[in-house]
Amino acid sequence: MLERLRRRLYWTPRQKLSTWIAVTALVAGLGWYGISELTEPEDRSCATGVARPAGTEECIGVNGDGYDFGVPGLAGVAGSIGRENAALKPGEYTTVAVLLPLTAVDGGTRVKVLHELQGAHAYQYRANHDSNSETPKIRLVLANSGKGNAHWETTTRQLATMTGAPDRLRAVSGVGTSSTEIRKAVTALTGAGIAVVGTTITADDIANGPSTGNPYPGLARVSPTNTDEARALAKFGRVDPAKALLVQDTRSGDHYTDTLKAAFAASLEGAPHEAQLFTSPADPTQEGTTANTFQQITHLICDTRAETVFFAGRHTQLRQFINALGARGCIDRSFTVLTGDEGSYLGSDELLNRKALKARLTVRYAALAHPDAWRPGPGREVPTTGGSVVAYTTFLDDLARTSQEPVPLADGQAIIAYDAMAMAVHAIRQATPRGSLYPALADVVTQWPQVKGSLRVQGASGWICLDNYGNPYNKAVPIVELAQDGSQRFVRIAWPEGEPPSASCLPPKQG
The missing domain is CATH 3.40.50.2300 (Response regulator)
Structure with a gap:
């Protein structure tokens, strides 16, 4: 206590001046640092x-x-x-x-x-x-x-x-x-x-x-186009509209889904039942609550005579739908799900329940390309055109x-x-x-x-x-089936026109 009092009483003017200068410099430095942080733009490169x-x-x-x-x-x-x-x-x-x-x-x-x-x-x-x-x-x-x-x-x-x-x-x-x-x-x-x-x-x-x-x-x-994919799928599967049903997303503004459901609806003219609807999240890669909706839709599908289900939606909802359909009540009946090229995501989707594919359920999609489409295989000929x-x-x-x-x-x-x-x-x-x-x-x-x-x-x-x-x-449309182990098995090539193009490959006049 006495030592602190002695220092206060006996500070020399030089010591006081030095201390003031040091404090002033510190405050000024901090001030300039703060100003520079506020005025100089952050490097966001x-x-x-x-x-x-x-x-x-x-x-x-x-x-x-x-x-x-x-x-x-x-x-x-x-x-x-x-x-x-x-x-x-x-x-x-x-x-x-x-x-x-x-x-x-x-x-x-x-x-x-x-x-x-x-x-x-x-x-x-x-x-x-x-x-x-x-x-x-x-x-x-x-x-x-x-x-x-x-x-x-x-x-x-x-x-x-x-x-x-x-x-x-x-x-x-x-x-x-x-x-x-x-x-x-x-x-x-x-x-x-x-x-x-x-x-x-x-x-x-x-x-x-x-x-x-x-x-x-x-x-x-x-x-x-989605229309060509749908035409190829329908001609490949020879689908009977009387035994088919459409499940579609109601979220608008997604051009893939909007045009796919229109193309599927055109292929199902005369089908006895209205489409079953679901609404995906604004970001369709998110899970949302659609899994609950699909659980209900599968009950309604069991109430119909449908054998083929056309699915118009993105891959996350497609996976949820397959999982739900694999746990359906009418497990004694067989179903085939047909969809667009978003089905290609399923092979790497870890949330897909592979057991669903063993429940008398076949999932096929119109792929954009497949490694087996243009190479010969047992019992499979490559088209000449x-x-x-x-x-x-x-x-x-x-x-x-x-x-x-x-x-x-x-x-x-x-x-x-x-x-x-x-x-x-x-x-x-x-x-x-x-x-x-x-x-x-x-x-x-x-x-x-x-x-x-x-x-x-x-x-x-x-x-x-x-x-x-x-x-x-x-254009060639490979039809691919999701195998029971989750692999993507090539079935065969389908064509929007029903058969391969001629050797000349000249499109006909339109309009």
Whole structure:
């Protein structure tokens, strides 16, 4: 106590001055630090061309340097793409972007995204190394539209700025979900004069056509429409409408579901019962409460004479419906569930009750591609038109050269993405004038009407012969059955027209 009093009484003026200066400096420093934190913007960059928009931690944008967008599962393929791009010389390439929800959180979409990137990269490698030195070479970039494609606008706006040097963006592939966000993205990209090749979009209303005109100038697709899928399924199954029933989602704005239920309803004209309805969550990858609804619907199905159930909905609700139908009361009766290409997700869905498939229940879906469709098997002949063993074998060779590990092919995603890149490269090189290094942007979008006949694309999923509106004509539709062990077993190829295309593969006149 006396010591503290002595120090207070005997502080010298110099000590007091030094202390004041030190305290003042400390306060000033803290003040400037606080001001700088408030006035200097936070660094939200993730990589070249990629940043975190305000209000989200997702890394959104476009990159071709090997960045994996914070998704470890994409590191291998992103790195391989980055190395291929780094080997290109300035001025010798054009760019193709793959637009996908790279930072999706649900497992099914993440698997789909990975396989699509692997397929796209396999064709990039072929285009740059095994095309008889054709030009231009192809730079591939990854474009992230975010979870649920919520950031489509940010990314498509960035893509629209990349059509000049040094990128010379000439096409966008991917755009693989038939959703409102993707429709807006396609509208924005084609409105900017950029060619778009849809991989797995099947909605009839995200397409050009004789009844709708050309709302998406420059859009082409490698997958059949939902209407063509439904026609192929109905002709394959020879379904009796009197013994069939439709189960459909009432949530509107989902272009896949909306057009699929319309196509199924047209196939079931004359069916005795009205459709059974359910409403999925706003985000259909979420579980919601639809499992409870399906438990009730299965009771009502048992009250009918139905043998075939057409299901129009997304894969999460499809899995819930199958699980419920496997535990139905009328277990003595057999049922077949027919659905669209969303059924391809079921093979990797860990929440699917495999025991349901042993309860006299058959689940079949119209796939976009399947590894057994174009290779011979016991008791199974490959069609002489509509596709080829050679094209599929070439795909396998290209995939093996670019992937360090085996790529699962049963979901068809790698196959269809490979074909979409083949389409994009075909259009880019066909539009390149002799003696030029690359085509004008406006010339690429005019190529689609000529992709037919001898100028068709020999896709790994089958021939791609486009009509004048950019839609594939009579495209092969593999019918796939979900086996009791959860594997995806190829049944056979079905055709929207009932039989394979002629050798000429020229679409008939429309309208």
